[in-house]
Amino acid sequence: DQQVKQNSPSLSVQEGRISILNCDYTNSMFDYFLWYKKYPAEGPTFLISISSIKDKNEDGRFTVFLNKSAKHLSLHIVPSQPGDSAVYFCAASGSGSSNTGKLIFGQGTTLQVKP
Amino acid sequence: ETGVTQTPRHLVMGMTNKKSLKCEQHLGHNAMYWYKQSAKKPLELMFVYNFKEQTENNSVPSRFSPECPNSSHLFLHLHTLQPEDSALYLCASSQDSQGGIGETQYFGPGTRLLVL
Numbered sequence: 135d136q137q138v139k140q141n142s143p144s145l146s147v148q149e150g151r152i153s154i155l156n157c158d159y160t161n162s163m164f165d166y167f168l169w170y171k172k173y174p175a176e177g178p179t180f181l182i183s184i185s186s187i188k189d190k191n192e193d194g195r196f197t198v199f200l201n202k203s204a205k206h207l208s209l210h211i212v213p214s215q216p217g218d219s220a221v222y223f224c225a226a227s228g229s230g231s232s233n234t235g236k237l238i239f240g241q242g243t244t245l246q247v248k249p
Numbered sequence: 250e251t252g253v254t255q256t257p258r259h260l261v262m263g264m265t266n267k268k269s270l271k272c273e274q275h276l277g278h279n280a281m282y283w284y285k286q287s288a289k290k291p292l293e294l295m296f297v298y299n300f301k302e303q304t305e306n307n308s309v310p311s312r313f314s315p316e317c318p319n320s321s322h323l324f325l326h327l328h329t330l331q332p333e334d335s336a337l338y339l340c341a342s343s344q345d346s347q348g349g350i351g352e353t354q355y356f357g358p359g360t361r362l363l364v365l
Contacts, residue, residue, distance in 0.1 A: 136291070168353060177339050177356035178292075179251065223292070227352060236305070237354055239292040 137161045138226050140240035148248055153211040155243050157224030160205065164226040168237070169198060169209045172221045181222075182209070214247045221245075252276040253357035255340050261363045262330065270325040270360045272340030281323040282341040282354060283315060292339065298323060299345055330364045337361050 139158045147153045155169075165186040170178035184191040184198045184207065191198050197210045211218055224240040253274045262268050274281065283295040297305035298317040312334075314326040323340055341354040 138291070166352060170356075175358070175361075177251065177253070177255075177341075177358045180353055180355060183353060236294055236297070237292075241289070241291045 136241075137164075138224055138238045138240040140222075140224055140243045142243050143241070144244040144246070146246045146248060147214050149216055150213045153209075153214045153218065153245055153247065155209040155211075155222050155224075155245065157207050157209075157240055158205060159207075159226050159238075161226070161228065161238075162205070163228040164238075166227045167198070167200060167207050168225045168227075169196075170223040170225060171218075172223060172242070178223055211245075214245075216247050216249050219245055219247050251355045251357065253340060253342055253355055255338075255357035255360050257360060258358065259361045259363075261365065262327070263365050264330060264332070266330075267326070267328040269327065270338055270340075270362075272323040272325075272357055274321055274323075274340075274342040274355075274357075276342055276355060278342040278355075279320050279345045280343045281317060281320070282343075283313075283323065283325050284339040284341065284356075286337040286339060286359070288336075295325075327362075330362075332364050335362055335364045 137160050168183040169181045171181045172178045182193050182196045182198050184200050200207045221242045221244050223242045225237045227237050256271045280299045284292045286292045294307050295309045296315045301317050316324040337359045339359045340357040343354045
């Protein structure tokens, strides 16, 4: 039973255009969501996060949107750059005894930004 | 450079070997984690330590034995592993493991393990 899902295994966009990566979750107890970026042969690097009290968080070219009613979040990268090519993981955590300290990850989406 | 280091970066071992993975964090965090990433699967949490105490064992087989001598160091002792244990093993740390809003984990580069 996968609580965090990234249904698109890959995404290809042109340099300068917008990249939109999507993530769905099933557990309504999740209250903190994160995006990580991973290059080959490296560990995941924290990119941006959002708490459930917000619906948008922006950091430079990266914006995360949260739709709690739909249990959906998305990461927008604009403009996309070739250096953004990596695997992007969505992760969620929640307060409450069953989730304390746990990050639940999606399967990842491989983004390719073409020059 | 995330402030979390792991050694070795690559490891090949036979099923009868005993080896250890090491993780060190320089972030002043109190919680440390072991994750496993197999091909085409999400990262799977294995163990959580908070202030040197194990707070989570995610039904991990006993051939994986963690050790946390202090808040900065975490080990994963391996013995009699199986080929299906071949994976990327990632260590992470966070301020503490109480979870909830604002708890960001920072990852090391991982150890790529191959069990023959």
